[in-house]
Amino acid sequence: MIIFGIPIQALLGQLMLGIVNGAFYAVLSLGLAIIFGVLKIVNFAHGAFFMLGAFTAFLLAQHLDANYWVVLFLAPLLVALVGMVFEWLFLRRLYGLDPIYGLLLTFSLVLVLEGGFRVAFGSSGQPFATPEWLSGTIDLGFMILPTYRGFVIVAALLACFATWYVIERTSLGASLRAATERPELTQAFGINVPRLVTLTYGAGVGLAAFAGVLAAPIFHVNPSMGSSLVITIFAIVVIGGLGSIKGAIITGLGLGVVEGFTRVFYSEFSSTIVFLIMVLVLMLRPAGLFGREEG
Amino acid sequence: MPAKNTLKTIALSSAVLSIGSVSSAMANDDYSDDLVRIGVLTDMSGIYSDLSGEAAVTAVEMAVEDFGGEVNGVPIEVIHGDHRNEADTGASRAREWYDSEGVDMINDLSNSGVALAVAAVADERERHAIVNSSSNVDLTNEYCSPYVTHYTYDAHSLAHGTGKSIVEDGGDSWFFLTVDFAFGIGLEEQVSEVVRDAGGQVVGAARHPLDTSDFSSYALQAQASQADIIGIASTGADAINAINALAEFGVTPDQQPAALLLWYDDIHSLGLETAQELLLTNAFYWDADDDTREFSERFHERTGRMPNMAHAGNYSSTMHYLNAIEAAGTDDSAAVSEKMREMEINDFFAEDGYIRPNGRMVHDQYLWEVKSPDESEYDYDYLDLVTTIPGEEAFQPLEESTCHLLDDE
Numbered sequence: 001m002i003i004f005g006i007p008i009q010a011l012l013g014q015l016m017l018g019i020v021n022g023a024f025y026a027v028l029s030l031g032l033a034i035i036f037g038v039l040k041i042v043n044f045a046h047g048a049f050f051m052l053g054a055f056t057a058f059l060l061a062q063h064l065d066a067n068y069w070v071v072l073f074l075a076p077l078l079v080a081l082v083g084m085v086f087e088w089l090f091l092r093r094l095y096g097l098d099p100i101y102g103l104l105l106t107f108s109l110v111l112v113l114e115g116g117f118r119v120a121f122g123s124s125g126q127p128f129a130t131p132e133w134l135s136g137t138i139d140l141g142f143m144i145l146p147t148y149r150g151f152v153i154v155a156a157l158l159a160c161f162a163t164w165y166v167i168e169r170t171s172l173g174a175s176l177r178a179a180t181e182r183p184e185l186t187q188a189f190g191i192n193v194p195r196l197v198t199l200t201y202g203a204g205v206g207l208a209a210f211a212g213v214l215a216a217p218i219f220h221v222n223p224s225m226g227s228s229l230v231i232t233i234f235a236i237v238v239i240g241g242l243g244s245i246k247g248a249i250i251t252g253l254g255l256g257v258v259e260g261f262t263r264v265f266y267s268e269f270s271s272t273i274v275f276l277i278m279v280l281v282l283m284l285r286p287a288g289l290f291g292r293e294e295g
Numbered sequence: 296m297p298a299k300n301t302l303k304t305i306a307l308s309s310a311v312l313s314i315g316s317v318s319s320a321m322a323n324d325d326y327s328d329d330l331v332r333i334g335v336l337t338d339m340s341g342i343y344s345d346l347s348g349e350a351a352v353t354a355v356e357m358a359v360e361d362f363g364g365e366v367n368g369v370p371i372e373v374i375h376g377d378h379r380n381e382a383d384t385g386a387s388r389a390r391e392w393y394d395s396e397g398v399d400m401i402n403d404l405s406n407s408g409v410a411l412a413v414a415a416v417a418d419e420r421e422r423h424a425i426v427n428s429s430s431n432v433d434l435t436n437e438y439c440s441p442y443v444t445h446y447t448y449d450a451h452s453l454a455h456g457t458g459k460s461i462v463e464d465g466g467d468s469w470f471f472l473t474v475d476f477a478f479g480i481g482l483e484e485q486v487s488e489v490v491r492d493a494g495g496q497v498v499g500a501a502r503h504p505l506d507t508s509d510f511s512s513y514a515l516q517a518q519a520s521q522a523d524i525i526g527i528a529s530t531g532a533d534a535i536n537a538i539n540a541l542a543e544f545g546v547t548p549d550q551q552p553a554a555l556l557l558w559y560d561d562i563h564s565l566g567l568e569t570a571q572e573l574l575l576t577n578a579f580y581w582d583a584d585d586d587t588r589e590f591s592e593r594f595h596e597r598t599g600r601m602p603n604m605a606h607a608g609n610y611s612s613t614m615h616y617l618n619a620i621e622a623a624g625t626d627d628s629a630a631v632s633e634k635m636r637e638m639e640i641n642d643f644f645a646e647d648g649y650i651r652p653n654g655r656m657v658h659d660q661y662l663w664e665v666k667s668p669d670e671s672e673y674d675y676d677y678l679d680l681v682t683t684i685p686g687e688e689a690f691q692p693l694e695e696s697t698c699h700l701l702d703d704e
Contacts, residue, residue: 010519017511115340122345125532127566137545143515144545218543219508220536220564224342228508263512267501270512 006264013143014260020149022256023156024211028229029236029248030160031207034167037243038180038200041091041102045109046233047226049205052079053212054221055117058126068131072155076209083205084198091201092194110227117223125222152214159210160249163203167245176200180243235278241291251289325625327397331371333359333613334398336388336413337428338405339377342506342531345560347405347428347605350598354606355402357594358613366620374398378409380505385409386416393420399626400425400616403609407431407478414443421628425612428605430556431481432691435655439698441632446656447608448578450478452689453555454485456576456662459493460681461524461553467495469553470522472513472537474529475502482528482555498522507533510540518546530556535564542569559603562665562677570677571667578660579604579644580678586643601675611644612656648686653698657686 003011028050035043056075060066066074086109094101129135134148167173178186179193187193212226219225236255240247255274262270281289335355337347352375359371374396378385385406392398393416400423404410410429417424418440426434426443430450434443469490473479479502487497499520501513514537517525525546527537534554541547554561557575581591581601590610594602602610619634620626640648640658648658663678671677693701 007519010515013515014512017515020511021509118340118344122560123340123342123348123532125535125564127564127569146543146545148543149511220532220539222532224506225508228506260512267512267516271504 004265009142010264011261012140014264015257016140016143016145016260017149017263018257018260019253020152020256021259022253023153024215024229024252025233025236025256026160026249026252027156027207027211027214028233029240029252030163030245031204031211032233032237033240033243033245033248034163034207035201035204036237037245038176039087039091039095039102039197040099041094041106041201042099042234043201043204044103044106044230045086045113046106046205046208047228047230048110048113049079049083049208050212050215050226050229051117051221051223052082052113053209054128054216054219054225055121055126055212056209057213057216058128058221061128062126072210072213075213076206079209079212080202080206084202087198087201092197095197110230114223114227121223123223125220125225128216128221130217148217152218155214156211159207163207164245164249232274235274239274239278239281239288241288244288244290244292247288247290325627326367326369327399327626329369330397331366331369331400331617331620331626332396332398333371333373333616334389334392334396334401335373335375335403335609336378336385336392336401336409337375337403338380339375341380342533343380343405343428346531346558346603347403347609350594350600350602350606351403351405351428351609353598354594354602354609355613357597358610358617362614362617366617366626367624369626371617378404378406378413380406380409382406382408382412386412389413389416389424390420393417393422399423399628402613403427403605405429405605407481408476410434411438411477414438414440417442423616423628423631425616427608427612429478431477432485433477433481435651435653435691436697437699439653439696439700441654441700442628443654444612444635444650444656445654446612447604448576448660449655449690450482450485451691452578452660452684453482453576454489455689456660456684457553457555457574458486458489458526460574460662461551462490462493462495466524466551466553467493468522469495469497469524469526470517470520470550471497471500471526471528472510472517473500473502474505474507474533476505478530479528483526486526486528486555503529503533505533508536510537511544513537514540514544514546517541517550518544521550523550525550525552527552527554528556530558531561532564535561538565538569538573558605559601559677563675567666567668567671567677570665573665574681575663575665575678576660576684577604577663577678578658579607580661580663580680582676582678583661583680584643590643607644611640611642614642615640651693651696652700653693653696655690655693655696657690659686660684660689 032046057071060071130148134151136147137144175191179196183193236251240251262273335352337351338344356373376388402425404426405428407429410426424443426445427447432449434445471483473483501516527534541552562570619631623630623634636650645658650656662681664681
């Protein structure tokens with residue numbers, strides 16, 4: 001069967017790849033959206049924390065012989081700790097200032113982290129083996145899907161759901177939402193808002209690191225692996241609506257698919273399509289697809 | 296008579312001073328700034344920093360040290376800079392070095408875009424540039440210059456090494472995964488020509504940006520092409536990611552990947568499990584003979600890694616440049632250029648190597664096959680020699696070169 005001159009197999013194949021990429025986008029943009037929602041900081045270091053997650057996984061597997069499951073949970077926790085220390089030492093001082101300061105500080109962290117890892121590990125990357133039981137392929141009829149990529153979709157969606165659930169359905173999430181809307185009032189109720197803010201940054205950064213661990217077997221662990229992603233992720237968060245949790249997840253997945261289809265019809269345009277959509281959305285709905293207009 | 300004595304003293308001292316100034320004028324005539332300064336312009340922080348970068352600087356420094364640190368009594372100095380894989384950054388750094396920092400020769404020049412830009416500056420400023428880690432054949436064709444030497448390898452030698460041997464082995468339909476800039480496109484053109492000349496066909500190509508991490512979509516396109524051979528016209532992290540994606544999506548082993556520029560370092564990153572049986576054309580392998588091992592072990596002591604062909608080329612070409620200065624008795628660019636093209640190169644890197652009038656250094660190239668993990672017996676034991684490609688066959692025949700210098704002859 002042929003649609004618009006393209007065999008249906010090719011279309012379905014790219015759709016599947018789009019969902020895999022969309023799953024990465026969703027986890028990354030979710031972390032970024034949470035951080036922006038609570039801290040009002042544009043976390044440019046998100047891609048660097050993604051890379052840090054992959055490297056932590058690599059180091060744990062290499063030196064401690066840790067198994068994949070341990071790595072998948074331990075690496076994001078360790079990176080989240082690093083993120084919380086960074087928030088506590090540096091980022092905290094910038095709250096209330098123009099967002100450009102936060103952007104500059106986090107961007108400088110990107111340069112330091114990427115440069116440091118390049119000096120220590122070189123630029124050509126370190127191999128990270130796919131866990132044995134996930135290393136086969138699944139024949140979907142229209143394409144051969146590597147089992148690991150299928151696993152990525154499931155793991156990423158679970159992480160997104162868990163995050164959404166914590167924020168929307170638990171008392172911790174309620175305090176968090178309250179602290180976002182009315183920090184002084186929330187503080188007056190006896191909730192430690194600064195600690196909540198640190199935890200939020202840790203959680204956002206942890207999500208980036210989680211995506212990094214998922215990406216490690218696919219993309220080869222190298223210092224610049226996050227820098228090409230971060231711009232796209234920003235665009236996705238803007239399209240979804242700054243700070244909107246639901247928006248980040250749905251837009252992330254959706255744009256992954258749109259990008260996949262673009263590769264079939266006009267490959268050269270695939271790296272630009274997200275930004276074109278961003279421009280259109282900003283013109284028609286400046287607050288983003290799922291954002292609320294502020295009065 | 297104090298006045299007379301004073302006069303004598305003044306006359307004597309001015310005579311001494313004038314002799315001094317004559318001798319320093321002589322020195323200035325022969326050696327600009329009384330110093331031979333070599334600049335290593337390389338990728339210190341980007342995607343190619345593993346292939347050249349810091350280790351390329353060390354290779355040049357080793358050559359200078361082994362030469363004795365001075366040539367005909369004039370000290371030699373090495374400086375280095377980062378071109379950040381941007382042609383304009385490379386060109387402006389080269390201009391600054393030649394114009395105000397007294398750099399006589401620029402070496403390494405990874406990234407074809409940068410190398411072409413710097414070659415143009417070198418020609419304009421009449422100073423030397425030696426290209427060791429990029430491949431574009433335009434350097435010895437339309438961009439050729441008496442001051443530019445293309446030393447280690449080029450797209451023609453890669454195409455006539457890896458490309459030709461695969462076509463001869465029966466791989467006659469090709470699909471290319473090409474990195475979208477001067478290097479990849481040039482390499483794709485060269486290999487396509489070899490494939491067509493041998494009666495094979497090129498069924499298509501997909502172009503990807505430099506530093507792409509996700510090759511999944513390209514892997515599916517390669518699969519859909521049903522070509523026997525997937526030619527990978529990229530290098531470093533791009534080639535590694537492409538090979539991994541082809542394996543992951545089950546494109547290999549039904550369709551064979553042909554990595555057109557694979558470096559020794561890339562095999563290290565890929566791991567022998569994935570890289571085994573890949574063919575690669577390299578001008579140098581550390582473990583080829585006693586001489587290569589001797590250099591490589593010294594290099595390893597300083598850098599913690601084995602040298603690749605560009606590092607060895609950096610060393611050898613710096614030595615050749617210094618030998619030419621010694622023979623010419625000056626660092627004047629034209630005189631040195633003449634000597635460089637006159638003198639043969641015989642060292643651990645090249646046997647009976649020579650530089651053609653268009654700047655192409657002609658020396659043997661080697662086709663290697665990557666060992667399987669079982670065949671590899673010690674650290675860095677990665678390659679088996681398949682065949683030696685004589686320099687005259689590996690490089691573009693001189694009569695095909697469009698270099699304007701050849702018209703004058």
